[in-house]
Amino acid sequence: MIYVLEDLINGILMGSIYGLTALGLTLIFGVLKVINFAHGSMLMVGMYAAYWAVALTGVHPYLALVLVIPVMYLFGHAMQDIIIKPIFKAEKQVREPITVIIVTTGVWYILDNLSLLVFGPQYRTLQDNPLRGKMLEFGDIMISVPKLWGFAAAVATALAVYLFLQKTRMGRAIRATSLDREAASLMGINQYRIYNVAFGIGTATAGIAGVALVPFYNVFPSVGVLFDIKGFIIVVLGGLGSIGGALLGGMIVGVIESVGPQVMTATWTEAIVYALFLLVLFVKPSGLFGVKYDW
Amino acid sequence: MREMKKIQNRSVAFFAVLALVGLVYCSPALCAGEKVVKVGNIEPLSGPSAAVGQQGKNARDMAVEEINAAGGIKSLGGAKIEMIYADSESKPEKGVAEAERLINTEKVHVLTGCWNSSVTYPVTAVAERYGIPFIVPVSVADKITAQGFKTVFRIAAKDSWWTRDQFAFLKDMQKEFNTKLETVAFVYENGDWGKGFAEQWKKLAGEAGYKVVLDEPYPSSATDLSPVVQKIKRANPDVLLLTSNAADAILLTNTLAEYKVKPKAIIGSGGGHADPSFLQATGKNAQYLFDIVEWETDVNKPNAREINEKFKKKYGYNLAGESVDAYIAIYVLADALERAGSLDPKAIRDALAKTKLTTGPAMIAAYDAIEFDETGQNKQAALVIVQINDMGKGLERITVWPKNARRAGYTPVFPAPQK
Numbered sequence: 001m002i003y004v005l006e007d008l009i010n011g012i013l014m015g016s017i018y019g020l021t022a023l024g025l026t027l028i029f030g031v032l033k034v035i036n037f038a039h040g041s042m043l044m045v046g047m048y049a050a051y052w053a054v055a056l057t058g059v060h061p062y063l064a065l066v067l068v069i070p071v072m073y074l075f076g077h078a079m080q081d082i083i084i085k086p087i088f089k090a091e092k093q094v095r096e097p098i099t100v101i102i103v104t105t106g107v108w109y110i111l112d113n114l115s116l117l118v119f120g121p122q123y124r125t126l127q128d129n130p131l132r133g134k135m136l137e138f139g140d141i142m143i144s145v146p147k148l149w150g151f152a153a154a155v156a157t158a159l160a161v162y163l164f165l166q167k168t169r170m171g172r173a174i175r176a177t178s179l180d181r182e183a184a185s186l187m188g189i190n191q192y193r194i195y196n197v198a199f200g201i202g203t204a205t206a207g208i209a210g211v212a213l214v215p216f217y218n219v220f221p222s223v224g225v226l227f228d229i230k231g232f233i234i235v236v237l238g239g240l241g242s243i244g245g246a247l248l249g250g251m252i253v254g255v256i257e258s259v260g261p262q263v264m265t266a267t268w269t270e271a272i273v274y275a276l277f278l279l280v281l282f283v284k285p286s287g288l289f290g291v292k293y294d295w
Numbered sequence: 296m297r298e299m300k301k302i303q304n305r306s307v308a309f310f311a312v313l314a315l316v317g318l319v320y321c322s323p324a325l326c327a328g329e330k331v332v333k334v335g336n337i338e339p340l341s342g343p344s345a346a347v348g349q350q351g352k353n354a355r356d357m358a359v360e361e362i363n364a365a366g367g368i369k370s371l372g373g374a375k376i377e378m379i380y381a382d383s384e385s386k387p388e389k390g391v392a393e394a395e396r397l398i399n400t401e402k403v404h405v406l407t408g409c410w411n412s413s414v415t416y417p418v419t420a421v422a423e424r425y426g427i428p429f430i431v432p433v434s435v436a437d438k439i440t441a442q443g444f445k446t447v448f449r450i451a452a453k454d455s456w457w458t459r460d461q462f463a464f465l466k467d468m469q470k471e472f473n474t475k476l477e478t479v480a481f482v483y484e485n486g487d488w489g490k491g492f493a494e495q496w497k498k499l500a501g502e503a504g505y506k507v508v509l510d511e512p513y514p515s516s517a518t519d520l521s522p523v524v525q526k527i528k529r530a531n532p533d534v535l536l537l538t539s540n541a542a543d544a545i546l547l548t549n550t551l552a553e554y555k556v557k558p559k560a561i562i563g564s565g566g567g568h569a570d571p572s573f574l575q576a577t578g579k580n581a582q583y584l585f586d587i588v589e590w591e592t593d594v595n596k597p598n599a600r601e602i603n604e605k606f607k608k609k610y611g612y613n614l615a616g617e618s619v620d621a622y623i624a625i626y627v628l629a630d631a632l633e634r635a636g637s638l639d640p641k642a643i644r645d646a647l648a649k650t651k652l653t654t655g656p657a658m659i660a661a662y663d664a665i666e667f668d669e670t671g672q673n674k675q676a677a678l679v680i681v682q683i684n685d686m687g688k689g690l691e692r693i694t695v696w697p698k699n700a701r702r703a704g705y706t707p708v709f710p711a712p713q714k
Contacts, residue, residue, distance in 0.1 A: 003529065007522060014519045113341065121346035122572035123545050133553050133580075142554055144521070216553075217518075218545045218576050222342055226516050226542075254519070261522040266513035267485045269522075 006141045007259045013147040015254020019238075019247035020154035021209040022231040024202030027161065030241030031178045031198040032088075033096045037104040038079075039231060040224025041111035042203050046072055046210025047219045048115060054126055054214065061129050061215045062149065068207040076203025080196050083107065088192070108224075116221040123218045131215035150212035157208050158247045161201065165243070174198055178241065233277045239290020248289065252276075330374035332632060334359075334625075335397030337390050337408035337418060340382040343516065346541055346570060347410060347617050351432065352380060353610045354618035355407070358625035361656070368629060370636040376629070379403060383414045390414035394421040404638050405430065407624055410617065412436035413487040419447045428644040430628060432620035433589075436491045440670040448647050448667050450620045450627065451589050452676035454488070458495035460678045461562055461587055462503055464696045465534060468560070471698075472709050476559060480509035480532035482523060482539075482547070489515075489538040492564055496536055508532050515540045524550045533559045533710075541567040545576045552580035559710030560585060562680075571612040574683065574690050582690065583711040584683045590619040590660050591681050591694050593702055599659040619660055626657035627665055661700065682707050 025039045036042075049071055053064035084100055091097040126132060134145035165171040176184040177194040185191050209227075217223075234253055238245025253273055260269030280287060336355060338348035359376045367373040379401050381393035390409050397403045398421070406422050406429040409415045415434035422429035423444045431439060431447060435454040440447060452460075469476055481496050483489030489512060500507050509530040513523050520543065527535060535558045539547055544567030551561070563586040567573065574581060592603050592613050602622070603614050614622070627650060635646035652658070652665040662675045680696035686705070694700050695707040 003525070007525060010519075010521050010525075014521070018518070116341065116345060121349050123346065123541055123570070123576045124572070125545065125549070125576040125578075127575075127578045133549070135553055135555075144553060216549070218542060218549075220346070220542065222345060223542075225342070226518050229516075230518065257517075257519060258522045261511075261513075261526060265511055266517065266520075266523050270514050270517075 002140050003262065004259065006143075007262060008255060009141070009143055010147070011255035011258030012251050013144065013151045013254070014258060015251035016154040016247060017147065017150040017209065017212050017250070018227070018230050018234055018254055019250025020150070020157060020205065020212060021227045022234040022238075022246045022250060023154075023158060023161065023209070023243065024205040025231045026235045026238065026241055026243065026246045027205070028199060028202040029235065031174055032100070032195055033178075034100045034104070035232075036202070037101060037228075038107040038111060039104075039202075039206065040226075040228030041108045042072070042076065042206040042224070043209055043227055044115060044219075044221065044224035045075065045111060046203075046207035047214055047217075047223060048119065048210075049207060050211040050214045051124060051126060051219045054129060055124075058128075061126065061131055061146075061211060062153070065208065065211050068211055069204050072207030072210075073200040073204040076206075077196050077200035079107065079203070080199035081192075084199070085192050085195065088195070112221055112224065119221065121221060123220045125218045126214050129215055133216075144216065146212075146215035149215070153208055153212045154247060154250075157205055158243050161205065162243050164201075170197060233273060236277060236287055237280055239287025242287065242289045245287055245289030249287070330371050330638070331377045332368060332371070332374050332405070332638060333377050333379060333401060333403040334628065335379050335381065335394070335401060335403035335406045337381045337383050337393050337397070337406065337414065339385040339410055339414075340380065342384040342386075343542060344385045344411065344540060346572065347566075348382075350571070350610075350612075350615060350618040351410060351621040354606065354614065354621040355625050357606060357609060358622045358629075358656070362625065362629050368632045370633045371638065374632075374638075376625070383409050383411065385411050385414065387411075387414050387417050391417050391421055394418045398422075398425045398427055403427065404640055405628060405643060407432065407621070407628075408434075410434060411486070411488070412439065412491065415439055416487065419444055422446045425640075426644070427640050428631075428647055430624045430647070432624040433617050434488075436487050438491075440672045444671070445648075446644055446671075448627075448650075448671045448673075450624050450665065450673050450676065451616070452678050453672060454491045455495050456676065457564060457587055457678060458492055458499055460680070461496075461536065461564070462499045464562070464585070464587075464680045465560070466503065467696065467698070468707070468709050472707075474559065474710050476533040477506060478508045478530075478532045479505045479534045479536060480511070480527055480530050480558070481507065481536050482509070482511045482513065482527060483537065484515040484539055484543060485512035486515060488566070492536075492538045505534075513543070515543050517543060517546070520546050520550050521554065523547070524554050524556060527551070527558075528554055528556045531558075535561045536564070537561065537568065538564040539567040541570040541573065544568050544570065544573060548573075548577045548580050548584070557711055557713055561711070562587065565589070565616050569615050569617075571615055574692075578690070581683045582685065583708050585680055585695070586683070586692070587678055587680050588616045588692075589662075589676065589678055590614065590616050591679060591692055593692075593694055594659070594661055594679070595700065596659050596661065598656055602656060602659055623657045623660060623665070626655060627652060630655075630657070684708060 028036045131146040136143040234249040238249030340348045363375045367375045383390040412434040431449040433451045565588045568586045631646040635642040664675045681692040
């Protein structure tokens with residue numbers, strides 16, 4: 001019984017980090033109505049940024065956020081402004097421009113292969129950092145300290161993004177654009193600027209996820225792909241565009257992955273996650289926490 | 296059409312003159328430039344196994360460079376080897392499509408690859424259909440050479456030999472250190488390779504009287520292996536046998552250390568555990584781990600040290616099992632081409648089947664010779680078991696088994712300390 005509790009805790013912690021990796025994906029979709037296939041690559045860039053920031057300076061991994069958040073924000077902002085915006089402008093009449101999806105796929109390939117070229121195919125881990133390998137032990141229960149930090153980072157990030165969207169003027173403008181971009185434009189909102197900001201924030205959350213992952217995970221050029229697939233499942237589970245949904249969707253996947261293997265092999269839990277994904281698509285296509293009607 | 300004929304006629308005449316002139320004037324080196332041996336290589340150059348694919352590519356390129364610099368294939372008038380690479384992304388369907396393309400469009404004479412057993416297996420059928428010789432350096436699944444195909448030739452030991460040697464090692468260690476091992480746990484990636492190993496393990500464990508306390512396939516793409524590690528911890532085995540690719544081998548080793556899981560022996564099966572970045576990425580967590588491989592930098596063979604030094608200087612890391620077998624494969628091919636004296640795939644195949652290589656750079660592995668049986672398996676492929684330990688110069692891989700190959704002065708740490 002005590003084991004179930006231990007696995008449950010691990011599942012929630014790891015799941016919240018999955019949710020954090022998917023946060024940017026859901027935000028960008030909610031606003032731009034475009035699936036960003038390059039999201040995994042942005043996570044990869046975030047992980048490398050965090051890795052090098054810590055490896056070169058030797059600071060506490062979470063101190064790297066000071067550097068990673070602005071760098072990643074600017075990176076996302078610039079990517080949207082330079083690469084994606086022109087396509088949007090060319091396809092003004094289309095609500096969900098397919099070409100943008102193709103462009104993000106291109107960005108994904110370019111980023112992954114660029115990092116393969118620059119950093120090489122090696123697997124890297126932060127060997128000497130204050131979080132690596134740390135465990136809290138309560139009798140038989142062991143809890144990973146870096147995952148606990150990741151959990152805190154995920155909740156804090158989701159809360160911050162949520163409050164930003166609800167309480168600030170820019171946040172309201174973002175929500176307005178996501179509801180109806182033409183109407184928002186008529187109200188004097190520059191939709192392309194909103195896209196830049198949304199993309200920047202989405203990329204910055206991928207950077208935060210990178211910081212949460214590097215203390216216990218390894219970094220390599222195609223690492224994004226592993227989290228990307230999970231990210232899509234989580235986002236659909238939680239409801240596309242829903243911030244809280246991403247976090248809870250992540251936790252659901254995490255708990256299945258963690259508790260499941262105790263009664264079956266780890267291979268089966270993967271199948272169960274996909275089965276749940278299909279079930280949600282059949283029964284409640286808008287996701288567990290998504291908005292049902294989207295004009 | 297007539298126009299074309301005219302051009303053809305004219306060019307025939309032109310070449311006839313050229314050939315005549317060539318006969319008189321052309322130096323051997325100049326004429327040699329015309330013949331090229333095209334070798335198609337399918338490797339996972341991107342995706343989860345990109346690192347190992349790149350190593351295989353580098354090793355092949357180094358061998359080709361050496362052979363071409365030494366004058367190419369002499370029986371073919373100094374023909375040069377030309378390498379054409381295709382990326383499988385570790386996906387079987389991609390591998391098959393690339394094999395078709397290499398054979399039909401690029402018109403390669405020989406194929407090599409594909410590292411992932413799950414890719415190599417369907418590609419053998421493509422090669423067989425077109426009669427193109429297919430040299431497999433390391434895909435170890437037994438079934439690759441068990442289909443009665445005539446065109447497949449494997450350099451490395453097949454997986455039933457790897458598992459056989461892992462259990463022989465366990466038996467020898469119990470005797471040498473007077474420690475009883477009773478329970479075993481199997482944890483393996485759920486692809487062809489891992490499942491092939493696990494099947495053999497089950498059989499061998501039954502024969503040797505071990506109790507199997509855990510049999511756990513997991514997806515190699517897993518982003519969290521702590522659930523699997525928890526299962527290992529609760530099963531509490533004496534011996535943990537692993538078959539892992541690189542990313543999961545690293546994650547598993549680090550997670551095992553975090554949860555303080557310390558079986559008496561952990562034995563890897565090459566692959567991810569033999570990856571050059573494995574030690575850097577796991578550090579102390581990998582100490583005392585055993586791994587079975589076809590090659591180690593401290594192997595006692597002529598040229599091995601020099602070739603490794605050259606490779607390391609060129610690419611920045613040591614040769615590993617995959618890269619050594621890839622390097623050997625190219626020399627085996629060169630040797631067969633010399634004897635075939637033809638670019639006809641059938642002639643090359645027949646020459647490969649008659650391979651009996653005992654000298655040259657191909658002899659850097661622990662194999663006594665390279666010689667294929669009728670299924671295309673290298674009969675002489677042998678394996679060694681290493682232990683990862685720190686001998687004062689940082690963590691390194693030290694050959695411990697078979698006992699006659701053990702590094703002089705080293706005593707294996709067994710069972711692993713339980714602190």
